[in-house]
Amino acid sequence: MEATHRAPRVSWRVVSVVAAALVYSWIASGLRPFTHPEAVAVGIPIVAAGIATLRSALRTGQTAAPESRRGVLVWRGLLAAFLIWELITYRSSPREDYPTFSSITDTIMSTHPGRFALFALWLAIGYRIFRR
């Protein structure tokens, strides 16, 4: 007898949430920096994540499988390497010769699709972190 494999179905709820997040990202990334509408558009997910963090803090009796600690030192080293290099370039000039993370992302975000991609990525990372 041949085994039948059914591909996991994506629910309409997931599709709607992803579609809404993409539409939101497109609208928010079309707003200009240093404006109140952009501050509100970025502030809404930040407040929502803050509420989710507060709710998780109020939840008690959380039990989770212990995570491995092997390799944490490497992650710390990679973070330190990034922060040290960011600090060196930030303190150096001219910016053309010493680009910072912000100036690199500014170049990516000089177009609406580039800004949209980074906004959607930021939103997705936040969703993954704070959805629990």
Place this chain on the structure above:
Amino acid sequence: MSTSTFSYTIYAVIAASWVAWGVFTQVERPRYATLGGIVRRMMRHPLMRWAVWASWAFVGWHLFVRGRGAFK
């Protein structure tokens, strides 16, 4: 090699190392700590969860609200 090429190369090496180590830890999990596992552990800590939230909020605010040069 010009100074700017050198600067971009350093960023590229750091980024490639992040990706390489991220892929390795994913393949070798649960023996090695993944980035997701580290964040999960931080989110269980009463203070560290707010540090994670503040870091994520700072990146978003800095990039999109206080960003320089967008749409120049």
